[in-house]
Amino acid sequence: MGSDDLFKKRREERKRRKHEYRPINTNSFLIVTEGERTEPLYLKGIQKKIKEKMDGRIDVIEIPVIDIHGEGCGTGKLIEVTERIVKEAKILYQNVWVVFDKDDFDDFDVAIQLGKEKGYQVAWSNQSFEYWLYLHFNYSDSALHRYDWNEKLNEIFKQYNLGDGTYRKNYDNIYDLVNVYDGVNSAIRNAKRRMAGFVDERDIPSQYDPGTMVYKLVEDLKRYLDE
Structure with a gap:
């Protein structure tokens, strides 16, 4: 074996050992969202509140690590992207969440099942994340198209003068x-x-x-604000 080959082999071994011995962070979250805007912005709002509360507190043993990725890809692809992020991460995340909507994706159920098989927790919404946002103001069990949920949020933002009055x-x-x-x-x-x-x-x-399972993720994060 030449010196170049030996060098490459040792380098690969060092990289493999480094990957194998990643530290386990017992208070960590990886959250990967289908959307690039609303979902990550909402979750970063919680992240910000947690950081504000935890900063400067001497009674907190370990401030939670919360990494949020807005990927802008479909359901099945999102599982692949999450798997790549997990493999390349410098730590082993205790909690891995994927967040996506049904929208018009045909692989919605398959992606949910695949995510669970990989050990991820899935915060899905049918039809869209906007249904979860609507529940902040009213209860509904009406099966509406995602555009209708957007329209209902428009009405609420106008009614309560939120933002610039438009969702x-x-x-x-x-x-x-x-x-x-x-x-x-x-x-x-x-x-x-x-x-x-x-029933699962x-x-x-x-x-x-x-339907929406986003509440499970929000509850999981919100316990840092409520304790």
Whole structure:
């Protein structure tokens, strides 16, 4: 074996050992979203609140690591992207979440199942993340198209004079906007009410319209604000 080949072999071995011995962070979240705007902006709003609360507190043993990736790709592709991020990460995440909507994707149910098989937690919405946002203000079990949920949010933003009076996907402070009147806790209650009849092994997410599991992720993060 030549010296160049030996050097390459040792380099690969060092890289493999480095990958194999990644530290496990027991208080960490990787959140990968289908959308590039609304979902990551909303979740970064929670992330910001947690950081503000934790900074300077001497009684906190370990501040949570929360990494959010807005990928802008479809459901099945999102699982592949998440797998790549997990493999390339410098730490082993304790909690891996994927966030995506049904929209018009045919592989919605398959992607949910595949994500679960890989050990990921799936915060899906049928039809869209906007249904989750609507639950911050009102309960509904009406099966509406995602454009209709956008329109309903338009009405709410105008009614409560939120943002510029129109619902948009690129509000940096979307979390604060929908959290008026304790909106996040209302959304969690409304989502639990809607999903109370959903049984994982029996019901098909694409046929459970409307539906959302985003509340589980938000609850998981929000415990850092409520403790």
